[in-house]
Amino acid sequence: xxxxxxxPILVVDDYNTMIRIIRNLLKQLGFEDIDDxxxxxxxxxxxxxxxxxxxxxxxxxEPMTGYELxxxxxxxxxxxxxxxxxxxxxxxxxxxxxxxxxGVSNYIVKPFNAQTLKTKIEAVFAD
Amino acid sequence: xxxxNPRHLDHIADFLRTQRNEDVSLSDVVAxxxxxxxxxxxxxxxxxxxxxxxxxxxxxxxxxxxxxxxxLGVNExxxxxxxxxxxxxxxxxxxxxxxxxxIMGCAEAVMSAAADDVEAFKALVExxxxxxxxxxxxxDITGQRIAKVVATLEHIEMRVARFAAALxxxxxxxxxxxxxxxxxxxxxxxxxxxxxxxxxxxxxxxVDRLLR
Numbered sequence: 001x002x003x004x005x006x007x008p009i010l011v012v013d014d015y016n017t018m019i020r021i022i023r024n025l026l027k028q029l030g031f032e033d034i035d036d037x038x039x040x041x042x043x044x045x046x047x048x049x050x051x052x053x054x055x056x057x058x059x060x061x062e063p064m065t066g067y068e069l070x071x072x073x074x075x076x077x078x079x080x081x082x083x084x085x086x087x088x089x090x091x092x093x094x095x096x097x098x099x100x101x102x103g104v105s106n107y108i109v110k111p112f113n114a115q116t117l118k119t120k121i122e123a124v125f126a127d
Numbered sequence: 128x129x130x131x132n133p134r135h136l137d138h139i140a141d142f143l144r145t146q147r148n149e150d151v152s153l154s155d156v157v158a159x160x161x162x163x164x165x166x167x168x169x170x171x172x173x174x175x176x177x178x179x180x181x182x183x184x185x186x187x188x189x190x191x192x193x194x195x196x197x198x199l200g201v202n203e204x205x206x207x208x209x210x211x212x213x214x215x216x217x218x219x220x221x222x223x224x225x226x227x228x229x230i231m232g233c234a235e236a237v238m239s240a241a242a243d244d245v246e247a248f249k250a251l252v253e254x255x256x257x258x259x260x261x262x263x264x265x266x267d268i269t270g271q272r273i274a275k276v277v278a279t280l281e282h283i284e285m286r287v288a289r290f291a292a293a294l295x296x297x298x299x300x301x302x303x304x305x306x307x308x309x310x311x312x313x314x315x316x317x318x319x320x321x322x323x324x325x326x327x328x329x330x331x332x333x334v335d336r337l338l339r
Contacts (some may be wrong), residue, residue: 017227024235065317091328095318096337107338109331110322116331 007053008033014061040064059088074103212279226265
């Protein structure tokens with residue numbers, strides 16, 4: 001399945017600089033419809049208002065983490081099938097395994113580059 | 128500590144030995160009481176000296192502890208050094224944030240600029256590159272600020288080490304305030320480890336392998 005460059009993407013991170021970096025990388029890759037949220041609960045609210053084709057989320061946020069957001073998304077039938085990429089500095093094996101069990105679509109370890117982001121997005125939509 | 132002087136105990140024993148087969152008179156009882164009182168006096172004198180010695184040792188220990196607590200400089204650490212270190216860290220965050228915003232602003236300006244006018248585009252790129260070079264000077268200042276924070280940590284470490292050694296302090300272990308307990312529980316439950324130190328954690332290749 002080819003990647004739809006017009007698909008709406010939600011970027012979730014509590015660090016504005018990181019949102020700006022990911023937004024610029026996505027724009028550079030050709031994506032245009034990009035929204036952002038500062039934590040899991042803000043992201044959930046946005047996801048219930050607008051249907052996103054992809055969520056790119058940090059793990060470590062307050063009050064709701066990306067891990068909790070992932071579990072909430074997978075537990076909600078209306079959101080459950082939304083592709084979800086975790087982009088995080090959490091690089092312990094147990095984090096990756098927990099995210100996999102929770103249904104993550106892909107997992108990127110920070111720091112990352114544009115090519116990694118592109119490859120992982122393509123992999124998610126190729127599945 | 129021995130109870131009584133052995134010499135006085137001998138007197139009591141001799142007295143009882145010589146008086147064993149005779150009726151005990153009032154004067155005998157008084158004499159025995161005198162001998163016993165003399166023995167007990169010695170006992171109490173010895174006890175006073177021992178208690179005094181122990182109290183003096185406790186007082187000396189308390190005095191030494193007060194000196195060590197004073198040397199720890201807790202008020203200076205709390206009122207000056209820790210707030211100063213906090214301010215330095217705050218300034219570091221601010222400086223890195225400002226530099227990042229400046230650099231990203233330059234990159235965004237270049238990326239969004241029209242390249243049809245080659246000369247104008249070249250001038251814009253050169254201008255933004257200079258701004259990026261200037262912004263990178265934050266590294267020098269933040270390095271100096273970090274060195275000051277490290278010096279504060281070393282200062283505290285040395286004083287705590289001296290204090291612990293002087294008091295032969297042993298860790299009770301497991302003590303956490305309610306706030307610390309709540310944080311620790313959240314970190315454990317939500318697998319919040321933060322960025323891994325060098326050599327810890329796994330790379331993207333291993334992550335990809337785990338996800339297959």
